Structure formats: structure tokens, C-alpha cells
Amino acid sequence: MRSAVCCATRRSATSSASVVAASSWSATPARRSPGPWRATIRISILAFDLSDNATGRAELLARLLAQQHEVTIVGPRFGAELWPPVRASAATYRSRPGRRYPAFATDLAALARLADGDVLYASKPRPTSFGIGLLARRLRPRPLLLDIDDWELGFFYRSGAWGRLGRALNVGNPNGLPWTWLCERAVKRADAVTVASRFLESRFGGILIPHVRDTDGWDPARYDRAEARARLGVGPRPVVMFLGTPRGYKGVDDLVAAVERLGGDTLLVLVGADLESVSARRWAAMPHVKVMGEIPFDDVPRYLIAADVVAVPQRATSDTVGQVPAKIFDAMALGRPIVATSVSMIPEILEGAGAVVPAGNVAALAEAIGRLLKFAERDVRLGGAANAAHNVAALGARVVPVGVIGRDGAGEALLALFQRAGITTHGLVVEAGRMTPMKTRIMAGGYPATRRFVARGGWDLVQSHERTLCQQVYRAGEGCHRGYLATRGGSARGLYHRLVLALERRIFAGTPAIAAIARRGKREIETLYGVASEKVSVVYNGVDLERFHPRNRAARISVREEIGLGAAAWTTLFVGSGFERKGLITAVEALAALGDRDSRLVVIGRGHRATHEAHAARLGVAERIVWLGPRPDVERWYAAADVAVLPTRYEPFGNVHLEALASGLPIVTSTEAGGSELIQDGVNGAVIDPRDAKALAVAVDRFREMSAAGREAASAAARRAAEPFTYAAQVAGFSRIYGNFP
CATH class of the missing domain: 3.40.50.2000 (Glycogen Phosphorylase B;)
Structure with a gap:
């Protein structure tokens, strides 16, 4: 099941959860670590205006550090009261009323003395935070750290030259442009610097520490x-x-x-x-x-x-x-x-x-x-195992999907969808604390609850779409791990790979019927595991021929305008998550090799983007790549593109092939993709070595140089190649397998 909205958006926030306190913070000022060898440090966090929303960053730093140390937040207060969102905070705040210069000059030493911690941590390079910190360190030497989460001068520069001049003359404001400019010049005087973005890292150096959240507290x-x-x-x-x-x-x-x-x-x-x-x-x-x-x-x-x-x-x-x-x-x-x-x-x-x-x-x-x-939490699109459950029910079979979903909108929508189709849902375990993920492997049986459910018996047939040991039919939608490792040099080092290979051997040896999703996968399973040919069938995926249709190209220009693409810019589309395995690096290198410098590459999916962006920058094509992330409306982007590319290192089939072809879009794929068997070279696409960027560029260029009539012919050929791959054909394939069981 795919929810068109990322119900798994907590992924990125989760990675740093261990370093941030829960939002329901204890009123205890500090939690001291056990053992006499770990002394609690007194830390003074300096904020430039405690009546302003900039206090928020100081508060978050305090919550982080207060887990092991005594923390006090210090600063002037230029408004009448403490910033409202932190008034109920358990943090200790020390402040003095703020004034303009020259009167404020007499307050500097008093503010510096309020910062009596063993360590000083200034929030933002402002005169009344970092500047006070420099003065406090001069009065009593100790480490001074500086946290930068904004480019402070940028706030002054947005108003143009004349506005900047006016602000430069406002010397009475303790945090005005001239004093903030001086503070930025003094950043190097900090003993250490932390920054919150790559721009700030490039400008000031220091250690990049993006914002984080405690995903337990924010569950x-x-x-x-x-x-x-x-x-x-x-x-x-x-x-x-x-x-x-x-x-x-x-x-x-x-x-x-x-x-x-x-x-x-x-x-x-x-x-x-x-x-x-x-x-x-x-x-x-x-x-x-x-x-x-x-x-x-x-x-x-x-x-x-x-x-x-x-x-x-x-x-x-x-x-x-x-x-x-x-x-x-x-x-x-x-x-x-x-x-x-x-x-x-x-x-x-x-x-x-x-x-x-x-x-x-x-x-x-x-x-x-x-x-x-x-x-959002309303529309469910079937994929993988959910699709199988839905389609097999069309045969008249009584299907019992088994899996774990969350008590959320996406889970409720999935239940409603199955119920409308007359599919029983008592095999779906609903857990209140779980979020229904982007892809729910409905028939997986991988959780203890689902294993117990399957073990009850009484089923005519159990089909699994995951590596389990309780099925009569196994759909090898992920190919075989041994084949995947072969594309990476064959190394099976590490416990994970050894366990998967051992499990895979048992599955292929003990499962009566195996459904590969392409002829390539069937050959792999037979060759690498010695499985008898009659035991392995090929059941291709289906594609929604209405959703992915050449008529979507009527909106081609307006879709391109959304991302600033001109109507004439030759555009290559890459769709896939797991950029390394899908061969995005080859697509980037091919873009650099294209003779047309106005060409563009649009990337849809998720993966390690920073690595590929850096490579694109080295090749001088970073500005020619548009990163869209995962999209629920991918059909619109097939319609907007001129050719699709998937130079994948390993792909059991790849629905991208069917989606592109059904949309009337030629696709250049690799010899390692199961979907390559749909491609006629130079007719509806091309097949190249996944690491040969030059070959990919030549193949893409061949379609770019076609006449208008040639492109129309290629589009029609692409559509014809996809039309046999319907959901009905997929159902018929499973039906033939089921017919072999008594």
C-alpha cells in the first residue's frame, strides 16, 4: 500500500533523537550523571533579546544541555516581558532591561557578570549575546562557544543599498547593523563554533549541527x-x-x-x-x-x-x-x-x-x-502485496491479507478499501503506536502477531511477498540477494548479508511455487540456487494504463513551468529511490556528456542526494538538475519529460519501465534491469551498460535528434509495449500458479 503522503516523514527527524530532550521537559534543572568522575558543568547560554523569538534557539540549547549540566539563560530584555512561549519553561532565566546606546553601555559589565557559568555558549553572533560573551570571557577566562543558526547580517541586507545605509547609521541600537557587522568579524575569536546550515558552515566554518527533535517525545x-x-x-x-x-x-x-x-x-x-x-x-x-x-x-x-x-x-x-x-x-x-x-x-x-x-x-x-x-490520509494507492490481495480477490478467491498497520488515517483508508472490495481484514493487526508506512507488506507475516495468525492453519493457500518460511507461493519481487551482491562484486561480508542469503536458500529450497517478476529473475533463481525451472513462473507486474497515458502530455508545458523548465529544454527524467543502486551517478555523468548544454535532468525519488549533488557540481552540471523528491503525481512528470533513464545496477523488474512506456515515454535502461526485456533498441528506448555514461548520453541524444515524426513514432511504440501489462494479466498469472495446488 502506498499512501500518497509520506506517513514516514519522521525518518529524517529520528536520526538525531538521542541528543535532544523530550518536549515535556522535567522541571529539574539538571540531571547529574552518576559517578564522581563526571562533574556537572555550569553553562551560561547568552541570548541577544529574551523578549524576542530568538530566545527559542537558546531554550532548545538549554533543553539539550540540561540533561547533564546546570544551565542558565542570560541576556537583555528589550521588551517588557520574557518571550511568551518560554514563560512556563523550567529553564533558569537571568535578564536585565535592555536600552539603547549610550545608556546601554553602562549595562554591559552587569550583563557579563550574570553569565557566571564555567562555559559560555552564545546564541547568534549578535552584540548582546556573543559580544557579552567576549566581555564575560575577558573578565574571567573560560571557554566561549558560539552557535549560529541564522545569517544575522542577511536580515539587514534585504532592504537594498539605501535601507542598508539607514540601518548602518542607527548606532543607538545595540544590535544594529554596525555592531552586528563587527560581531561577525569577531566570530574567529570564539573557542568553538556550531552552525545550523551548510551556508553558515561555508561562511563561518565550525561544526554543522542541524535542528533535531526527540521523536519519542514527539511521537x-x-x-x-x-x-x-x-x-x-x-x-x-x-x-x-x-x-x-x-x-x-x-x-x-x-x-x-x-x-x-x-x-x-x-x-x-x-x-x-x-x-x-x-x-x-x-x-x-x-x-x-x-x-x-x-x-x-x-x-x-x-x-x-x-x-x-x-x-x-x-x-x-x-x-x-x-x-x-x-x-x-x-x-x-x-x-x-x-x-x-x-x-x-x-x-x-x-x-x-x-x-x-x-x-x-x-x-x-x-x-x-x-x-x-x-x-493525505484519504487516498490509498495499491502496490506490491496489497495489489496482489486486491487482484486475487477478483478471481473469486477468499483472500486474507496478513500484516501490521497503524491506527491512523492511512491504515483506516486501507481497511476501508479492502472492506469495499469484500476482502476480510481480520488478519491485519492494528497497533496504536505504529504509523502505517509508505509500503505496507500486507501479506508479509514478518511480525510475531502475523506469524501466529498464519500458524493457526485452515488456509487453502498462503502467499508471501517477503522472505518468510510459512508460504506455498513466494513472489520474489526483490529478486534474489545473491544476484544483487553479484552486481556489487559478490561480497557477502557482514552478518546481515549472511543471514539474508541463508534465509533465501531455505525459501527457494522449501517453497513449492515461486513467482519471479521477469525472465531475468527466473534465470537468476534457477542458476544461483539450482531451483528446477518448472517450480519458477514469471508473473509480470501490471500498470494503470489510464493513470499513465500519453494524453497527460496535454499539460506538459504547465507542469514544466512549475519548476522553471522551458518548453524547448530537452528533459531527461530519472525516477527511483535508492540512488546508488538505481544508477543516478551514471545519469548525472551522462548529463555532463550531452552536447546540448540547455538539457535538464529531473530527479524523482529519495536517496543520498548530497553525494550526487557534489558529483554534479564537480562536473559543472549542478544547475541543470532539478530535485523533486518522491512525488505522488509522478504521471505528470512522465508527461513533461522527453525521455526516461534508469541505468540501474540491479533491478528485478522496475515499474518505472511500465509507467514510462504507458505514458508514451521512451526509456533508456540497463542490462541489469528485468524491465529491459520490454525495450526495442532505438524504437521505444535503449539498453546500455549501467556504468557507461557515454553510452547513456549517446542513447538519449539519439532520441533528441529525432524528427517530430520520429518522436511520435517512438511514443506510440512505447505505449504499445506497455499495453499487455495489465492488472488482469497479473491476476491471470497468479491464477495459473494457484491451479497447480489441489
Whole structure:
């Protein structure tokens, strides 16, 4: 089962969970580690204005460090009170009222003395945080660390030359442009620097530490979504949420306009606004917008869980070039679908976990939000095992899918879909704390609960789509691990590979019927494991011939405009997750080898993007690649492309072949792909060595140089090649296998 929204958006947030305290933070100031050899360190965190939202970063640092040390947050307060979201915090705050120069000069030493920790940690290179830290270190030598999560000068530079001049003359502001400029020049005087984005790392050096969240504390299972929506009073309306201080560079006006375009009953909820501001009053007067004030830090998940989509519509300005909005990590930790703009590190962070659109493009923002709202926890697309269950039921068989799903929208939608088809669901185990993943292997039997269910007996037939030992029919959709290792040099080092190979041997030896998904896979299983030919059948995947159709090309130009592609730019499309195995590196090298320097490569899927971006930069083609991440609307991008490429190192079949061909799109694939058997060289695609970038470039160029009539002929040939691969044909293939059992 594929949910069109990434229900697994917590993946990226999970990796660093161990270093951040839970959001429901204990009121105990510090947790001392056991043992006399580990003394608790007193740390003073310096924030430049404790009445401002910049206090948020200092608060998060305090929560991190307070797990083992005594932490105090120190700084001036230029507003009347402490920043509202941290007023209920368990952190210790020390502050003095802030003033303008020259009066503020008399407060500097007193502020420095408030920072009495053994270690000083300044949040942001501002005069009243880092500057105070430098003074405190001069008064009493000790380590001074500097944390940089924004390019502070960028906030001053957005207003152009004249605005910059005016701000430069504002010497009375202790955190004004001239003093902040001096602080940036003094960054090297810090004993250590931590930064929150790659831009800041390139500008200041230091250690890159992106924002993180405790995914145990932010587990969506801990929060009641229905209660959150009731608290907001949104009823059944689809909710798009923006959470944070709605400054201009954060693109809130773009978001307001985008949601207005959607029409219907979609509601935009803005949480964190100053309710007395002119902008907040203007937005609140709009029927599609609900404006709420600032909320305590610890209440953030209780609001965010109510969202159907979380929007982070940053504009591309000097303010945002170094920013990584923390709310992205909030949404990821809570498993909320995200739409964000292609600014700073956002595309890299959201790879595989959200939709990314060009900054400032209201139409693209509206389209992405609408698409996620359409599919978010409502629409289920079958794939893999779920498809088999659905299709086999069409034979009139009584099918019992077995697996584990979550008590969430996607899980409920899957249950409803099976129930509508008359498929019993009592074999599906629902766990409240689990999120239904992108691909639910319905018939896997891999969890203890499902194994016990299958072991009850009474079944006429058990079919598995995973490596299990309780089936009569095994669909080898992942090929065979031994064949995969052969493409990597044949090494089976490591416990994991040895275990998989041992399990695979038992499966192929003991399973009565095996369904390969291509002739290549059948040969592999027979050759590598000595399995009798009559035991292995080929049952090809099916493709939705209506969803993937050449008529989608009618919207080709508008789809291209969403990512700034001209109508004439020759565009190659790569679709696949697991970039290394799928051969993206060869596609990038082929792009560099193409004679047409206006050509583009569009990449859809998830993988280690940074590695491939760095390689593209070395080859001088980084600006010619568009990274879209996983897309629920991939059919639109087949329609927008001129040719698809899949130079995969190992692919049992590859639905990309069927999807591209059904869309009328020629595909250049590799000799290691099962789907290559559909390809007629030079007619509907080409087959090349997966590591031969030059051959890939030549094959792509051959289609580029075709006449209009030639391209039409290639498109028609591609469609014809896909048409036999229907779901009905897949069902018939399984039916033949079942007929061999008494």
C-alpha cells in the first residue's frame, strides 16, 4: 500500500533523537550523571533579546544541555516581558532591561557578570549575546562557544543599498547593523563554533549541527488529533498550518494567497502571530484564515498534530539563505505532510519527506498543497502485496491479507478499501503506536502477531511477498540477494548479508511455487540456487494504463513551468529511490556528456542526494538538475519529460519501465534491469551498460535528434509495449500458479 503522503516523514527527524530532550521537559534543572568522575558543568547560554523569538534557539540549547549540566539563560530584555512561549519553561532565566546606546553601555559589565557559568555558549553572533560573551570571557577566562543558526547580517541586507545605509547609521541600537557587522568579524575569536546550515558552515566554518527533535517525545501516538482539531474549532475542514512568527521573509502572504486559490473549505491556521499586528488583523478578516497567538513551546505538538498539511513557504532572500526553519523538524517528528520552498538546506532535509516548490511561486505552492490535501490520509494507492490481495480477490478467491498497520488515517483508508472490495481484514493487526508506512507488506507475516495468525492453519493457500518460511507461493519481487551482491562484486561480508542469503536458500529450497517478476529473475533463481525451472513462473507486474497515458502530455508545458523548465529544454527524467543502486551517478555523468548544454535532468525519488549533488557540481552540471523528491503525481512528470533513464545496477523488474512506456515515454535502461526485456533498441528506448555514461548520453541524444515524426513514432511504440501489462494479466498469472495446488 502506498499512501500518497509520506506517513514516514519522521525518518529524517529520528536520526538525531538521542541528543535532544523530550518536549515535556522535567522541571529539574539538571540531571547529574552518576559517578564522581563526571562533574556537572555550569553553562551560561547568552541570548541577544529574551523578549524576542530568538530566545527559542537558546531554550532548545538549554533543553539539550540540561540533561547533564546546570544551565542558565542570560541576556537583555528589550521588551517588557520574557518571550511568551518560554514563560512556563523550567529553564533558569537571568535578564536585565535592555536600552539603547549610550545608556546601554553602562549595562554591559552587569550583563557579563550574570553569565557566571564555567562555559559560555552564545546564541547568534549578535552584540548582546556573543559580544557579552567576549566581555564575560575577558573578565574571567573560560571557554566561549558560539552557535549560529541564522545569517544575522542577511536580515539587514534585504532592504537594498539605501535601507542598508539607514540601518548602518542607527548606532543607538545595540544590535544594529554596525555592531552586528563587527560581531561577525569577531566570530574567529570564539573557542568553538556550531552552525545550523551548510551556508553558515561555508561562511563561518565550525561544526554543522542541524535542528533535531526527540521523536519519542514527539511521537504522534502521544497526541490526540481529534482533540487538537476540536480545540482549534476547525471541524472536518482540511487544515493547512503555519507555525511560527509570521515575518515577511517567511512567505506567509504567499501561503495566504495559495490557500485562497484552493477555494472550497480549506482552512489556513496561522499559529504564533502577534494578534495586534496589522498583518494579523488583515489575515483574520479573511474567511479562509484562522489566526492564533503565540503558544508555549511544549504545546507545539498539541497544535501541529491537527494539521493535514504543514507549510513552510520561505522566500528566497538574504534573510533565509542560511536558515533551516525548526518547524520542519516539528512536522517531520509528528509525521505531518510538509510543503516547503526550495531555500537553503530545505530540499536536502525534506528529501523523501515532503513536497518542495520554488520560492515565491504561489501557483506551485497551491498546487502542491492541493495535491497533498487530496491524498493525505484519504487516498490509498495499491502496490506490491496489497495489489496482489486486491487482484486475487477478483478471481473469486477468499483472500486474507496478513500484516501490521497503524491506527491512523492511512491504515483506516486501507481497511476501508479492502472492506469495499469484500476482502476480510481480520488478519491485519492494528497497533496504536505504529504509523502505517509508505509500503505496507500486507501479506508479509514478518511480525510475531502475523506469524501466529498464519500458524493457526485452515488456509487453502498462503502467499508471501517477503522472505518468510510459512508460504506455498513466494513472489520474489526483490529478486534474489545473491544476484544483487553479484552486481556489487559478490561480497557477502557482514552478518546481515549472511543471514539474508541463508534465509533465501531455505525459501527457494522449501517453497513449492515461486513467482519471479521477469525472465531475468527466473534465470537468476534457477542458476544461483539450482531451483528446477518448472517450480519458477514469471508473473509480470501490471500498470494503470489510464493513470499513465500519453494524453497527460496535454499539460506538459504547465507542469514544466512549475519548476522553471522551458518548453524547448530537452528533459531527461530519472525516477527511483535508492540512488546508488538505481544508477543516478551514471545519469548525472551522462548529463555532463550531452552536447546540448540547455538539457535538464529531473530527479524523482529519495536517496543520498548530497553525494550526487557534489558529483554534479564537480562536473559543472549542478544547475541543470532539478530535485523533486518522491512525488505522488509522478504521471505528470512522465508527461513533461522527453525521455526516461534508469541505468540501474540491479533491478528485478522496475515499474518505472511500465509507467514510462504507458505514458508514451521512451526509456533508456540497463542490462541489469528485468524491465529491459520490454525495450526495442532505438524504437521505444535503449539498453546500455549501467556504468557507461557515454553510452547513456549517446542513447538519449539519439532520441533528441529525432524528427517530430520520429518522436511520435517512438511514443506510440512505447505505449504499445506497455499495453499487455495489465492488472488482469497479473491476476491471470497468479491464477495459473494457484491451479497447480489441489
